[in-house]
Amino acid sequence: xxxxxxxLLCVVMLTAMLCACGNKGGxxxxxxxxxxxxxVPEGTTFEGETFKILCRExxxxxxxxYEIVADEGETELVNQAVYERNRNVMDIFGLAAIExxxxxxxxxxxxxxxxxxxxxxxxxxxxxxxIMSQQAYMAQGELAQYFYNYYDIPYVNETIECTEHDHSYYxxxxxxxxxxxxxxxxxxxxYCLTYWDHAYVMYFNKKLAQDYQLEDIYQLxxxxxxxxxxxxxxxxxxxxxxxxxxxxxxxxxFGYISDIPNTMDALHAQFDAHPTTRNESGDxxxxxxxxxxxxxxxxxxxxxxxxxxxxxxxTSGDTMAENPLDKIFVExxxxxxxxxxxxxxxxxxxxxxxxxxxxxKWDTNQxxxxxxxxxxxxxxxxxxxxxxxEKAGAIFDTLFAVSKDKxxxxxxxxxxxxxxxxxxxxxxxxxxxxxxxTLNFGAFYxxxxxxxxxxxxxVANDNPNFASYYAAQQKGxxxxxxxxxxxxx
Numbered sequence: 001x002x003x004x005x006x007x008l009l010c011v012v013m014l015t016a017m018l019c020a021c022g023n024k025g026g027x028x029x030x031x032x033x034x035x036x037x038x039x040v041p042e043g044t045t046f047e048g049e050t051f052k053i054l055c056r057e058x059x060x061x062x063x064x065x066y067e068i069v070a071d072e073g074e075t076e077l078v079n080q081a082v083y084e085r086n087r088n089v090m091d092i093f094g095l096a097a098i099e100x101x102x103x104x105x106x107x108x109x110x111x112x113x114x115x116x117x118x119x120x121x122x123x124x125x126x127x128x129x130x131i132m133s134q135q136a137y138m139a140q141g142e143l144a145q146y147f148y149n150y151y152d153i154p155y156v157n158e159t160i161e162c163t164e165h166d167h168s169y170y171x172x173x174x175x176x177x178x179x180x181x182x183x184x185x186x187x188x189x190x191y192c193l194t195y196w197d198h199a200y201v202m203y204f205n206k207k208l209a210q211d212y213q214l215e216d217i218y219q220l221x222x223x224x225x226x227x228x229x230x231x232x233x234x235x236x237x238x239x240x241x242x243x244x245x246x247x248x249x250x251x252x253x254f255g256y257i258s259d260i261p262n263t264m265d266a267l268h269a270q271f272d273a274h275p276t277t278r279n280e281s282g283d284x285x286x287x288x289x290x291x292x293x294x295x296x297x298x299x300x301x302x303x304x305x306x307x308x309x310x311x312x313x314x315t316s317g318d319t320m321a322e323n324p325l326d327k328i329f330v331e332x333x334x335x336x337x338x339x340x341x342x343x344x345x346x347x348x349x350x351x352x353x354x355x356x357x358x359x360x361k362w363d364t365n366q367x368x369x370x371x372x373x374x375x376x377x378x379x380x381x382x383x384x385x386x387x388x389x390e391k392a393g394a395i396f397d398t399l400f401a402v403s404k405d406k407x408x409x410x411x412x413x414x415x416x417x418x419x420x421x422x423x424x425x426x427x428x429x430x431x432x433x434x435x436x437x438t439l440n441f442g443a444f445y446x447x448x449x450x451x452x453x454x455x456x457x458x459v460a461n462d463n464p465n466f467a468s469y470y471a472a473q474q475k476g477x478x479x480x481x482x483x484x485x486x487x488x489x
Contacts, residue, residue: 034092034398046388055378056133067194069083092398114138121146128383131380135377139379147384151179156393160175170188177440192380197341199373200339200359203338215234224364227361228271228362232299236255253334254335256337264459273288298464356430369435412434445484
């Protein structure tokens with residue numbers, strides 16, 4: 001019986017090998033099929049070639065390589081899916097490797113990273129097929145000349161020009177916001193796992209919510225009634241003076257905790273109060289709604305002044321030991337905590353159960369729950385000296401498509417549902433959060449225009465007078481925007 005089974009296995013393996021060889025010989029195509037809906041022609045191959053990516057290495061501030069490469073034999077679900085995605089794409093095109101050329105690329109080394117690809121492209125060497133790095137420093141107008149226009153990239157252009165934007169592996173907001181005069185130099189989508197990790201959500205302590213006999217927060221979200229006023233109402237009267245010193249400090253219990261800089265930067269997206277819009281001619285213009293922003297700042301600052309709101313100035317590079325807000329939440333001493341999705345991994349060891357919901361709406365008139373991603377996420381650019389545009393386009397589009405099919409389900413359905421979150425309700429909430437991914441031109445280029453800073457600066461200084469602030473800054477914003485748009489003429 002064992003000999004028969006071995007013989008049958010050999011026949012199956014030999015048949016598979018012959019089929020694979022037949023595919024390579026007939027159409028030059030390897031063993032895997034193109035993803036459904038792909039615009040890449042069947043039989044497209046780049047036998048024995050390497051797809052080279054310039055990217056950030058992992059560093060003390062976080063992991064970045066996991067979204068690009070993984071080792072064979074990985075057991076962690078997402079890394080395993082990344083390995084399988086790369087293997088799949090290599091098989092489709094007969095590639096020898098998908099290679100990560102990783103160099104220091106955290107914020108402090110951003111200038112060196114940029115100089116690396118600028119010098120390479122200026123020399124016309126054609127070292128890289130793709131550049132992936134931190135959006136904050138990649139988004140500089142002067143760098144536009146160093147990147148290919150995606151509307152000129154084979155296969156990618158067919159995907160992004162689908163009027164229905166049904167290919168959700170490229171995020172529609174990015175395409176709509178960043179397409180200027182028929183030019184699109186940056187891409188964000190399901191290949192960019194760091195976008196997911198840096199997306200803002202609202203965590204809540206389920207035990208405290210039960211102890212306080214609060215309304216069903218999940219149901220409030222479903223009913224469209226999850227608003228900032230509701231958060232304030234639920235947080236009211238929750239400060240508990242643990243050490244009896246009559247003063248709120250990081251040893252106490254709070255209704256709401258929040259960092260000041262990064263989380264406040266995200267308010268423009270969450271409350272649909274973006275710094276830029278398009279006018280009737282389709283041009284990008286500075287267009288803050290002064291009245292709405294003033295109301296937002298007033299409410300946030302008034303809430304922040306209560307004992308129920310505890311704030312701290314933190315950085316995205318802080319470890320949990322360095323971040324008092326993380327410590328408070330992990331120890332079960334905060335009802336609500338707005339923070340990035342990646343922190344869910346750090347909260348797995350909590351004794352108290354927690355849930356994840358979208359950041360609340362400004363009011364019930366807001367049509368959807370929105371969220372943005374903190375600017376440490378990766379954006380993808382095709383270098384202007386890419387040696388083979390057909391190769392770059394085919395592999396690029398397929399990496400994003402297969403990421404949607406393989407990696408996001410692992411990150412989302414498996415890792416998040418069964419590993420990071422504690423209940424099916426939170427998994428449902430992630431559907432809503434994903435539908436609300438939003439991106440704004442002014443926010444994307446914030447390091448150039450600096451038009452998102454009012455939220456962090458004015459909340460930090462308890463100053464709600466946005467009208468005065470905006471009057472002093474508007475001409476500067478408009479001048480920087482005009483200079484930026486010259487690169488897209």
